Amino acid sequence: MPNFSDWLIVGSVTFFVGATSSFVIPGGGASGALLGSTTGAVLGAVISSKRQDDKQEDTIIRLKQLEQQLVKQEEWERIEAELPNLIARVAELRKQQTELATVEGQFVQKREELQQVEQRLTTLNQQREELEQRIATINQQKPDLSTLEKLQVQIEQFKLDKSGLEGQINALRSQIESLEVQKRSLLSIDAEFATKQVHLESLNRQIQELESKSQQLEQRAAELELLRATYDGIFSQKQSFEERINQLRPEIDRLEAEKQRILQAIQQNQQEYSKIEELRQKLHSLNMQIRDRESQLRELEREIQQLNGIKAGIEENNAGLKQEKEQFEDDIRRIKGEIENLENSSEVALRSLKERLWLNLPNTKQNIEDEHKFLEGFVTYIQSQGLAFPKRVIHAFHTSLKVQDISALVILAGISGTGKSELPQKYADYIGAQLLTLAVQPRWDSPQDLQGFYNYVEKKFKPTDLMRGLYQYSRDSAMENRIVIVLLDEMNLARVEYYFSEFLSKLETRRSRPTYLEIDVGSLPLKDNERRLEIPNQFLFVGTMNEDETTQSLSDKVLDRANVITFGKPKNLQLRQQNQHQNGTGRPSGYLAYSDLKQWTKIPEPQSDVVEKVKYYLDRANNVMEKMGHPFAHRVYQGITQYVVNYPMVESAFNFALADQFGQKLLPKLRGVMIDEAHEELEELEKIIAEIGDYPLIEAFRKAREGRYGQFQWQGLVYQDERAI
Template sequence: MDSPRQLSSPTLTNVIPLAAGIIVALVGIAAKIQPLQSGIMGFTAGVSGAATASLATKKEREILLLAEQELSKTKINNTLSELQEQKKIIDKDITRLEERRSQSEKIAGELEIRQAKRDSIEAEIKNLQAVQQNLESRVAEINKANPTLENLEIRQKEISRLQSIIKQLEGELFAYKSKIAEMEQKKAGLEEKEALYLKREIEIKEISEQIQQGQVKLKDLNRQAVELELLRNTYDALEREKQTYESQKEHLYAEVIRLGAEKDRILAEIKELEGRAQESDRLRAEIADLKAKRRIAEDLLRDIQREIEQHEIIKDNLINDIARKDAEINRKKNNVSELEQRIRELKQEISDLEDSARVALQTLEEPIKDLIPVQRQGINEDDFLNQFSNSLKVKGLDFHERIVKAFHTSLKVQDISALVILAGISGTGKSELPQKYADFIGAPLVMLPVQPRWDSPQDLQGFYNYIEKKYKPTQLMHYLYQYQQDRKMHGRIIMVLLDEMNLARVEYYFSDFLSKLETRRSKPTYLSLDVGSLKLPEKQRDILIPEEFLFIGTMNEDETTQSLSDKVLDRANVLTFGRPNELKLRGRKIKYEKAENYLPWNEFVKWTKEPDPDSPMVIEIKDFVDRANAIMEKLGHPFAHRVYQAIAKYVVNYPGAEQDLQIRRQAIADQFGQKLLPKLRGIRIDEASTELDEMKRLIQELDDPALTEAFDRAKQGRYGQFQWKGMLYS
């Protein structure tokens, strides 16, 4: 049987925290909704009031109205998210309340079971009480039997005395026998006394009955003894008594036998009474044990009654709590219905917003057309350059072989030098070279004419027009978006041309983008599509900058342009297009023919190699770069690992540099002219003559006339300053 602690502990431990947890959860949910709604309404009213008070013109009011609409959409989306979260919480709370109610019903069932157990225990106690009463009655009987037992002991003593008398009588009977022998002749005379003897026999029987009663029988025996004594006094009496004693003898033998049997019976009864006495002791012990059990049962019953009373109180509280929770659930269900209605309204608004998002991104969603379907496979790099140079000549374009190789190599190493800049005076073919290169490899060319007003990344990427509610992408963003969405564009090279990129300050509109171009070599790099408050999936909002996009910029060097900062120079290769030695006519116009196949990215990257730091060529490159860096440090323009890594990769990937020392020195000279010497612009020649002479001696070791001539020309700059104009190839 369970103890009171075992019966009460699970219920009190589970039920009370259960009810408390439900109440706290419901109060917390109810407390979340109203502040959110009032906060949103207050914020909207504050923004609206402040904006209305500050507007003075119709145009400003329209702009503010659009901003408020976007803000309202943002708040609607936020409210929708909050309401959806609250709905989930309420649904969970309803589920928990249903579980609590089922648990309460389970507890009520347990209480009913325990009530049934209580009834069973009470019935058992009643049975124990009946057994106790029975035992008490038996004990009373035993106690009542004790006097009888004592009487029997007295009777046993009396029987022993009677036995001694009987033995005495037997002795006397032996004497009588002798007398009887003498008196046999008188037997006939004694027949008349037979009736008397019969009467005596009846009396003896009565004496036997009196013997059972003790003292009465003793008096009869004494009387008989007196009578026997009288018989001894007279002969006649003896004669008469002879037959009487004979019959008495027989009857006495029978009585002796009967008394023996009675003795045995009495002894058996005594033994039985002794057994009953032992049984009485056992029953007394059992009664004591039952009384102890009864006290324990009564204590247990009182504990159970107290626990049942407590459970009745808890049950009543739970029933009341369940009623309250049912009312609360109904109220919450009504709130859920209202929230669901609100969610449906907000979903409709979101659907409207999504429709507006589709309209806003309509320009970006337009697929790129006229893509060349066939790939070009297995072409050798040298053959490719020869074919490209020949195609330029066929079109009447005369680009120096070194310019073509430098441009091609700069495109190959764009993972570290993320931009190729073609600088020079107008009309030297700076824009035509990347266009013809794109045509030859079958790559789309994204043309971005830079405007002097460009001053932010939006000018490069596009912007969201809040009035028209449309995103206005540049061609670059259109191609980036479609490259991510359209699988037909994957694996294609896309060339991006920033035409006259220094009409505006490059750092204003291109600096962040250039940093992203540099990081794409180590991890995927994304642009964030600025669409205001429109809700877009992450795949649409985050635009990947693929490594297949190659970036080229052109620069006119005149008084209308801006110079490049060291940040841009470190991340770019600058190729200079100088004044031609001889002016020529272009010749007949060649009809543009679209390429029949395109060079895929996986074929292009096969031509790219990584520098081996232990190779003799890289060791030679490092020697020149280290010596140049020491001189640059003296001039106040040192550089770090990025520049060295970019130079090494450029030289290693320059066509023919590994096999030919002269070509390798040309490639190193290209990097001096493209990355290092432009950093020295503006220094005072007279103040840095020693270091410039040291740099010249290092340049002369490269034995490259074009670099030497460009260095000497820079030292003759106006105002006594070093003015780098780039290398000119003839």
């Protein structure tokens, strides 16, 4: 049967869906409303019946409680029946207590009398003793007969009195013994009486409680009789209501279906009401806009009126405007001609960038897969040209080119004539790469000297070969995947930081994102693809330095981003013809692709033995250099690790690779350190170098500690097996 306990019935108005608005009357937990006279009456009867059922349940609960109380009343009646016997027993105990008190009083009285008799007996004994003493005294004094007779009479009298008193004493003793027996009997009775008295007091309290409960039970019995009568009436009403409910059940089911339909209609109407409310808000907004537009329209009408007045004047000047229009059209045609001239001038300005730079390009790729064989072939090729370099120099140069993503420059330093320029030239020739040589001038002091500049007088851009190469590389499909080596010859004739610092920073960013140079052509219009030139990863940069009094030293910023290979003084001076092999091997045909070179490049694995050994030595060296005020950071650590991992056959040549980096990146930082002040730190560093076990590094460090003016003077790591060129 549906639950209507949450509905509030409101009668007198018939409810029709769609005819009147549905609403909910809050109160009493009501969640809905039904309207209508007939329906309200029917449901009112049903709900009234429901409430009567609830009252009947409450009445049944109360009847159960009264039954429990009746059980307690029966227990009270049982106790009440036993009560007369208890009262009689209490009266008997009280009577025995009274008799006990009387006997105890008599016993005390007799004991007092016995004490008095005993005192009298004691007095008589004393008198008898006195008389016997007197008799003894008289016998000694031999009194006369009359005195003796008197005394004899007195003695006899005393004896009679004594015998009488002794009889009384014996009678009293028998009485005392009888009283003692009665006393012991009364003591047991007294103990039993005390116990009974305590029990009697407990019974009195229970009697009082039961009397109180008896009154309550009598009151509740009256209520129970009333409830029983009420229950009988309710039960008869319940039967009639059940019959009524059975009669009304079809109507209830119909009303339940009607309720569900009404609820659905309410929900649909609620959704429609929300939509209507939204439309009402939009309508209000549109009305506001219409008012604003009407206000604007009125303002426009006023402006139109004003403009109509102006229109007459404008029409008068129309002829003059037409003439001006014709003049403007002539100016536009003239400006278009100037723009065309400017476009032609930008073409002229960049013509020098387009002058062909790449010549004699090899057409085929070299098929060299093994790096070790490649290096052996390069050494043989150099010897065939009458040149000889230590293998460690060749390995260091080759490794430095491979890791230019992090160490963006290879610097070949040493005295003039040691073959610093020859090595990159022969390397480029051997791999079939294009070589761009830039001769650094002492006057170079800005990036324009490296890249080129715009001549505002000639209106032409004056590029260097570097800019020409960057411009043409991406526009020439024949240069795809080819290596270009840029050689900055005698780069320290000018301050490297002045002209190369900005460019070096751009080179360093190539590993993470594309890097561009911008062409400065003043106000000439250029497209972005012409103004911005990408620096490809295929461009490898090499610099040479002559170490004499005319050159500049490198800053730490450049050293951190470069690998410096030192060319020392030759031990024996020889002619090139002495070293030239008549049966030398020529260069291989074709060119080495940049992708093949990158295949030889390894990425350091943090958990590898080589990387852990590098970190072990660098951590110790960094702690010592920090004490001298020349610590290094992540860039140097990453550059050294990348170099060592990519060194040829590093497993067997680890000490060579690590010694190279100590000499190229770390020890140059200590130039100018006072030897005496840093004596202990240099000793620690020397121990680390000794553990590496590379003789050229140990010898170079020893010479640096013997520098002039008490300063550490690093002169580079020089290898001992070089030959003359």
